[in-house]
Amino acid sequence: MLRKNADYMAIFIFLIFLCNPIILNSATSAPAGIQQDQEEHKVTVTLKLIQVYVTGKDGKPVMDLEKDDFEIYERGKLKPITDFEKHSLVLGKTAVEQSEQGSTLAGPSRINRKFFLLFDFAFNNTNGILESKNAALYLIDKNLQPTDEVGLVTFSAKKGLVIHKVLTTSHQEVRDVIEGFSVREITGQIDNVEKRYWRAAMELRELIRMGADPLIIRVKRIEVEGLSMERNEFVQQVRGFAGAVTNLVKALRYAPGQKHLVMFSSGVPTSIFEGNPDLGIKPNWRLRQDFDRFTKELATANCALHAVYSAGIVASSNDNIESDFLVRESGVINRQLEGIDNLRWLSDTSGGKFFGNVKSYENIMQEIQDYTGSYYVLGYYVSEKWDGKYNKLDVKVKRKGCNVFAQKGYYNPRPFSQYSKLEKQWHFLELALIENPRNQSPLHFNSQAFPSLAEGRPRSLVITRIPNVSLLDLSGKQVEISNLILDEQWNSVNFQRTELNLNAYASRGNDIFNYCIAHPPLGTYTSRVVIRNLVTGKAAVASSPFSLAVKPEGGIELYPPLLLIPADNERYINTRGIAEKEGEEEISALLDIYPYDPSKYSPLVGEIPRGTIEVVALIQASAAEGEEMAVKFFTRLVHQPT
Numbered sequence: 001m002l003r004k005n006a007d008y009m010a011i012f013i014f015l016i017f018l019c020n021p022i023i024l025n026s027a028t029s030a031p032a033g034i035q036q037d038q039e040e041h042k043v044t045v046t047l048k049l050i051q052v053y054v055t056g057k058d059g060k061p062v063m064d065l066e067k068d069d070f071e072i073y074e075r076g077k078l079k080p081i082t083d084f085e086k087h088s089l090v091l092g093k094t095a096v097e098q099s100e101q102g103s104t105l106a107g108p109s110r111i112n113r114k115f116f117l118l119f120d121f122a123f124n125n126t127n128g129i130l131e132s133k134n135a136a137l138y139l140i141d142k143n144l145q146p147t148d149e150v151g152l153v154t155f156s157a158k159k160g161l162v163i164h165k166v167l168t169t170s171h172q173e174v175r176d177v178i179e180g181f182s183v184r185e186i187t188g189q190i191d192n193v194e195k196r197y198w199r200a201a202m203e204l205r206e207l208i209r210m211g212a213d214p215l216i217i218r219v220k221r222i223e224v225e226g227l228s229m230e231r232n233e234f235v236q237q238v239r240g241f242a243g244a245v246t247n248l249v250k251a252l253r254y255a256p257g258q259k260h261l262v263m264f265s266s267g268v269p270t271s272i273f274e275g276n277p278d279l280g281i282k283p284n285w286r287l288r289q290d291f292d293r294f295t296k297e298l299a300t301a302n303c304a305l306h307a308v309y310s311a312g313i314v315a316s317s318n319d320n321i322e323s324d325f326l327v328r329e330s331g332v333i334n335r336q337l338e339g340i341d342n343l344r345w346l347s348d349t350s351g352g353k354f355f356g357n358v359k360s361y362e363n364i365m366q367e368i369q370d371y372t373g374s375y376y377v378l379g380y381y382v383s384e385k386w387d388g389k390y391n392k393l394d395v396k397v398k399r400k401g402c403n404v405f406a407q408k409g410y411y412n413p414r415p416f417s418q419y420s421k422l423e424k425q426w427h428f429l430e431l432a433l434i435e436n437p438r439n440q441s442p443l444h445f446n447s448q449a450f451p452s453l454a455e456g457r458p459r460s461l462v463i464t465r466i467p468n469v470s471l472l473d474l475s476g477k478q479v480e481i482s483n484l485i486l487d488e489q490w491n492s493v494n495f496q497r498t499e500l501n502l503n504a505y506a507s508r509g510n511d512i513f514n515y516c517i518a519h520p521p522l523g524t525y526t527s528r529v530v531i532r533n534l535v536t537g538k539a540a541v542a543s544s545p546f547s548l549a550v551k552p553e554g555g556i557e558l559y560p561p562l563l564l565i566p567a568d569n570e571r572y573i574n575t576r577g578i579a580e581k582e583g584e585e586e587i588s589a590l591l592d593i594y595p596y597d598p599s600k601y602s603p604l605v606g607e608i609p610r611g612t613i614e615v616v617a618l619i620q621a622s623a624a625e626g627e628e629m630a631v632k633f634f635t636r637l638v639h640q641p642t
Helices: 126-143 171-179 183-188 194-210 214-252 285-300 330-336 340-350 358-372 421-433 468-474 502-506 588-593
Strands: 002-004 009-017 044-055 070-074 077-079 083-090 093-100 103-106 114-120 149-156 160-168 259-265 303-309 374-384 390-397 403-406 409-411 447-454 457-466 479-486 492-500 512-518 523-533 539-548 556-558 562-566 571-574 601-603 614-623
Touching: 044 390, 070 374, 114 126, 114 171, 114 214, 126 171, 126 259, 126 358, 149 171, 149 214, 160 171, 160 214, 160 421, 194 214, 214 285, 214 421, 259 340, 259 358, 285 303, 285 340, 303 340, 303 358, 330 340, 390 403, 421 479, 421 523, 421 539, 447 523, 447 614, 457 468, 457 523, 457 539, 457 588, 468 502, 468 539, 479 512, 492 502, 492 512, 492 571, 512 523, 512 588, 571 588
Parallel strands: 114 149, 114 259, 259 303, 447 539, 512 571
Antiparallel strands: 002 009, 009 614, 044 374, 044 403, 070 077, 070 390, 083 093, 083 374, 093 103, 149 160, 390 409, 447 457, 457 512, 479 492, 479 523, 523 539, 556 614, 562 601, 562 614
16 A cells, blocks of 8 residues: 655555464563562662772872771671772773682772763853863873763853763763863853952952041942942852752762762852951851861762862962052962862862862873772672661771771662752663663663654654553653653753653553654664653663664655554553644654554554564655655565574
């Protein structure tokens, strides 16, 4: 049969009768990996891996220790160390030793280095951002090992905290995003009013001391009061920054091992915290507490902050706000108005390092490499509870003269309902962008993409089958279905989402088919479908690669066939949520592309179920105007085992 419309698209339909269905692969009764309700976790015994850095009195790594040289105390109790690795990372290769009962084996690491690159666009300047880009790209190109995991985060005044990449070993993807940063990002820069406010306050003090005209003093006082209001807004923006990065670190607490947060920033002036009694500027202890919470979260999340000062060379003698007056303490005040001391404090309290000039990025990145490249991995078994509680750790080395830097503790996992907003966002990004998320085992559904050209415009149709047997694990009144199209660098080029009551769809006992129609540019893509219960966190994912290519001139273009099998009124969900016209069913957009009777057939996505005796194939084809379509089809059934 042939269906042809005005834009010279055709649908060819033919039947395949399966006389001996026993030769087909049998469909499993339930997909593997169905999980128990995450709110009903049982206590399990699991291997806990701890990264440990050891240096000598000279500050250099000590790498000749063995398992018996270490002791691990959890909540004050000595734990037997069952697993032991030592790592010495050299540029271009990784040396790993695993020690087990005295034997030494070469093998892959079970815990990798983890870097998060944080670009601070809010408290920075143009040159600082550009130099920070160079530094980060140098780190990726020259210092990272293939097994190193990298995440990318930015903060700006307008966009707030943006997670560009979760932890990934695809370094090129991170590199591509960084290269895309431009001076336009500085639109998110926060105006640092601190220096202008202090200058005006000092000028007011000097005018009063000199006994200047009262009118002049009055005008200056009005200026100071106006700047004080601007400064209050600046303080609120600083508080927003502190809250955002604190929430980020909280979300990282469940990632195993030590994390290294490399932050490119000019920092927050310490004058905001300390004030100045002589100028009548009160200290802001509440803001200091916000940053104290940040440092505590860094410690409990086992995250060392390495601050790279991006505003120029430390202690610049040319930047003197008191150039108009001879004030002896000018050097001290100038330092208060810079973010250097705050960045240094954040680095020191988290166990990281402070670097004073981003332009020396080659030396900086080499020092980070030396600092993070040699470490031990200690393993011991724990009874894991899903209560979210913090377990304090203390790692000791018996050899004298050694300095030990290791995580101070770890958090037990906790139910999804207790996640913060940022943690739930991170949870989704891991589902969407990581094939094997760390903290969850999502269901895996079958999905298939159907690329084509419609009226010369690229079009993708993605159909995902949600087996009814899995609905008990996912169903609820608040379920989201997200359809993403990711390019070759796994950047999202299209995102569609709908939220629905899945219980209403599951009540009939049929399979459900989700579909999404999009129009990405020509290229090679991966469709990624994420289905998530917004109450329990239960999730399922599906992937399907496809390509949209330029239509060749002349000839007939055939597109991937949609296979149909007999079915009785399956349910459909369009990710857009509703049909385009009032009264239309959600399946209408799909039927516009592949016309069939949904009361008799449903899409075959995945294996052919055992017992199927009929398959219908619908094939899209297109041809140049006036060109006749003459197509012959042949079918062959293959018994795969033989």
